[in-house]
Amino acid sequence: MNTYLWEDCQLVCLRKDKKPFFFYLRTTATHTPIVNSAQQTKSWKEIPGPSLWDLMKQALPGASGDLNLTDGLKLGQALYDHYGPIVKLDGFLGRPPIILLYDPEQCAQVLRSENWLPIRSGFQSLDYYRRNKRNKGNENQSNPDMTGLLTDHGETWKKFRSTVNPVLLQPKTIKLYTSIIDEVAQDMIVRTSNTITASLYLLANNQDKQDKLRAEILSITDENQKRSYLRACVKESMRIMPVVSGNIREATKEYVIFGYSIPPGIGISFMHQAMSMMEEHYPRPTEFLPERWLVKKGDPLYHGNAHPFVNQPFGFGVRSCIGRRIAELEIYTFLSRLIQNFRVEWFGPPMQTKVASINYITGPHNFIFKDA
Numbered sequence: 098m099n100t101y102l103w104e105d106c107q108l109v110c111l112r113k114d115k116k117p118f119f120f121y122l123r124t125t126a127t128h129t130p131i132v133n134s135a136q137q138t139k140s141w142k143e144i145p146g147p148s149l150w151d152l153m154k155q156a157l158p159g160a161s162g163d164l165n166l167t168d169g170l171k172l173g174q175a176l177y178d179h180y181g182p183i184v185k186l187d188g189f190l191g192r193p194p195i196i197l198l199y200d201p202e203q204c205a206q207v208l209r210s211e212n213w214l215p216i217r218s219g220f221q222s223l224d225y226y227r228r229n230k231r232n233k234g235n236e237n238q239s240n241p242d243m244t245g246l247l248t249d250h251g252e253t254w255k256k257f258r259s260t261v262n263p264v265l266l267q268p269k270t271i272k273l274y275t276s277i278i279d280e281v282a283q284d285m286i287v288r289t290s291n292t293i294t295a296s297l298y299l300l301a302n303n304q305d306k307q308d309k310l311r312a313e314i315l316s317i318t319d320e321n322q323k324r325s326y327l328r329a330c331v332k333e334s335m336r337i338m339p340v341v342s343g344n345i346r347e348a349t350k351e352y353v354i355f356g357y358s359i360p361p362g363i364g365i366s367f368m369h370q371a372m373s374m375m376e377e378h379y380p381r382p383t384e385f386l387p388e389r390w391l392v393k394k395g396d397p398l399y400h401g402n403a404h405p406f407v408n409q410p411f412g413f414g415v416r417s418c419i420g421r422r423i424a425e426l427e428i429y430t431f432l433s434r435l436i437q438n439f440r441v442e443w444f445g446p447p448m449q450t451k452v453a454s455i456n457y458i459t460g461p462h463n464f465i466f467k468d469a
């Protein structure tokens with residue numbers, strides 16, 4: 098039987114006096130029940146997954162297992178292949194375990210349910226540093242309890258986020274920075290971000306797509322003209338080579354997922370990168386096909402056929418990435434400048450990535466830039 102749940106959205110309106118006004122909208126949606134007491138549930142401890150020892154063995158020099166700890170995508174996929182759509186990873190050094198989820202509908206239920214004051218655990222060291230080293234005795238720090246959006250939680254986070262939301266998430270406000278970002282892009286002194294490097298790599302290995310993109314860029318006569326193919330290329334790059342392999346929420350209530358009862362306090366990780374590379378969600382998943390973001394409903398490639406919680410490069414809900422608009426503007430500006438002027442090629446073995454809190458692209462960066 099379905100139950101009704103509340104979904105929360107934070108909305109921002111600008112009043113006539115231009116001051117932002119925040120309110121929360123609560124709507125209903127149908128979902129399968131998260132907790133059903135009559136249901137026979139198993140303990141979360143029975144969720145399949147590798148032991149800590151299994152994982153540590155893989156990290157030792159000369160390890161021969163097939164769980165590659167340095168490649169986020171391969172590790173994520175190998176865990177799914179071994180254990181299925183829900184996997185338990187034991188916690189290190191007294192930390193609670195993390196549950197990995199590979200099912201978009203289950204991800205949706207947790208993310209929607211944890212969208213009031215979401216807790217994104219995993220930055221304890223940064224939090225400790227900011228609280229005990231940076232803030233301590235710092236006269237310029239007006240609130241020593243405030244550590245920043247990444248690390249703060251509860252009311253402290255909400256107050257900060259509500260203040261910066263209208264400035265950083267309004268496309269109109271961010272557009273004011275276009276010329277500054279463009280100057281930087283023209284000077285080519287941008288520290289190329291992961292997403293820019295990934296996009297360049299994928300375009301270098303797909304010359305026909307690069308030609309199509311260059312044709313679009315050269316056809317632009319007015320800066321307000323839509324750059325649909327450019328946007329599609331960036332979306333496709335973030336699907337194949339995202340900055341983060343997944344996202345996380347700390348459960349604040351009990352969930353029943355695939356028959357396992359998961360108590361509050363456990364971290365639940367949503368395996369977006371691995372799900373985004375599954376044929377069942379995106380056909381021909383390993384191919385760089387920006388067209389999938391442009392074709393219409395009815396086309397087998399149509400991106401809307403995938404569940405909306407499969408691919409979420411900027412996260413979800415009120416805690417989603419505050420830097421999204423800045424990042425997008427920087428990526429679009431830099432890529433346009435570069436592809437307009439250069440033909441980008443790649444030589445040698447495939448680009449390597451290394452998994453840490455984010456997916457780092459490690460060198461060598463074997464790009465060749467030729468005059469276009």
Ligand code: HEM
Nearest residue numbers: 217246247292340410411412413416417418419420423424
């Ligand atoms: C392509 C570039 C970027 C990607 C893919 C990205 C992705 C993400 C993701 C997945 C999250 C977690 C969201 C969630 O928990 O639901 C996040 C949070 C965040 N990002 Fe980004 N990000 C990018 C660029 C930036 C930039 C340029 C800035 C700063 C200007 C930034 C600042 C932040 C902050 C402060 C948070 C925490 C927000 C909060 O908890 O309220 N990000 N980002």
